[in-house]
Amino acid sequence: MLSHASFVLEADRDRTVLQVDGGCAVPNWSFRKFVAEMDMSARGPFDAVLGGAEPFGETEFQAKTGTGARRWLLGRIRSMPDGTFRGLFVTIDGIKEREDRDRVIRHEMAHRFKNHISVVQSLARLSLRHPGMPSDAIDVFEARLMNLARSHDLLDRQEMSGASLRDVVDEAIAPFEPRPGRFLITETPIVVTPRIAKALALALHELCTNSIKYGALSSPAGTIELSWRIDLAKDRADLYLSWVERGGPPIRQLPTRTGFGTRIIRDWLAAETGGAVTIDYTPLGLTLSLRAPLPRVASQNQ
Structure with a gap:
């Protein structure tokens, strides 16, 4: 579930989220699962980064919030030299x-x-x-x-x-x-x-x-x-x-x-x-x- 209107995340090599917004840990929240639940038409750029084919990926997609509502997000993720992943997600419902x-x-x-x-x-x-x-x-x-x-x-x-x-x-x-x-x-x-x-x-x-x-x-x-x-x-x-x-x-x-x-x-x-x-x-x-x-x-x- 997505509970933030916009957030920065850091994930380890297993794609488990370590931090959100620079300090708020989210236990048992898997970035890989988050990507797997995205629409197939939107997840390609993220799959390429997670699979090691590309260093950077950007896509627009819809995700569920903690209340069950669906929000439009612009997401960008990048693979880091130490094997971790970092991303920025911003709501674009107005756009x-x-x-x-x-x-x-x-x-x-x-x-x-x-x-x-x-x-x-x-x-x-x-x-x-x-x-x-x-x-x-x-x-x-x-x-x-x-x-x-x-x-x-x-x-x-x-x-x-x-x-x-x-x-x-x-x-x-x-x-x-x-x-x-x-x-x-x-x-x-x-x-x-x-x-x-x-x-x-x-x-x-x-x-x-x-x-x-x-x-x-x-x-x-x-x-x-x-x-x-x-x-x-x-x-x-x-x-x-x-x-x-x-x-x-x-x-x-x-x-x-x-x-x-x-x-x-x-x-x-x-x-x-x-x-x-x-x-x-x-x-x-x-x-x-x-x-x-x-x-x-x-x-x-x-």
């Missing part, structure tokens, strides 16, 4: 309650966001269905809207703290890759902020849409090389992302007008990331590069 409350709020916000998406979708269908509008206007708009919804779902799954850039890319290109091998991806792991995740998701959607109409994805042999890395200099750090199309129809002339999709890719992406976007229409295919300051795009939750 867990706030996390639960935040989770409920996020899910409610996600539900409302999806309702708003449905309303906007219905308004678009009514507004765009009249003579003079392009025949695919509704489909194009809805595809952009669904891409935004998918990026929001990804962020919700990762608790709105940011998203892995690889996950953002995978979500964005999934509808355009019916078979593997069309996208050749080289990556440096990075977590981007929610705002940057949405901007990149929309830009990648526009790139894929353009490619499937006119570029590499319109050809069975076409491929897209998509890569990103972190460039470090003495006075700055940048995210560098590159999109290179190969194997599609040759580009014989430059576009005569700047469409909405191009403005999203070039202007809005640059504004959101605080970086520079370069688009080149080479004879071999479209290429794009983005260079943005890392502090502007990277989440603090790396």
Whole structure:
């Protein structure tokens, strides 16, 4: 039984507790038994220390108090040179309650966001269905809207703290890759902020849409090389992302007008990331590069 809201313990080589809070002995209280009663999903780090595989372990778990109530604890234990073990345990019930409350709020916000998406979708269908509008206007708009919804779902799954850039890319290109091998991806792991995740998701959607109409994805042999890395200099750090199309129809002339999709890719992406976007229409295919300051795009939750 746990009778302290927070405590420090010292255990001998047999994992029997010698002291709690620096002086209060607890007879017949076995730390090994205490760990054995923890949830299997939480006890791994402690088992590793007790078994000698790791010198330090940390985990969050629930334990019974002397009154039978269950409390959330953050526990840390360390093996000492003399073979004993020392640990620190602190109650985190308040933190867990706030996390639960935040989770409920996020899910409610996600539900409302999806309702708003449905309303906007219905308004678009009514507004765009009249003579003079392009025949695919509704489909194009809805595809952009669904891409935004998918990026929001990804962020919700990762608790709105940011998203892995690889996950953002995978979500964005999934509808355009019916078979593997069309996208050749080289990556440096990075977590981007929610705002940057949405901007990149929309830009990648526009790139894929353009490619499937006119570029590499319109050809069975076409491929897209998509890569990103972190460039470090003495006075700055940048995210560098590159999109290179190969194997599609040759580009014989430059576009005569700047469409909405191009403005999203070039202007809005640059504004959101605080970086520079370069688009080149080479004879071999479209290429794009983005260079943005890392502090502007990277989440603090790396």
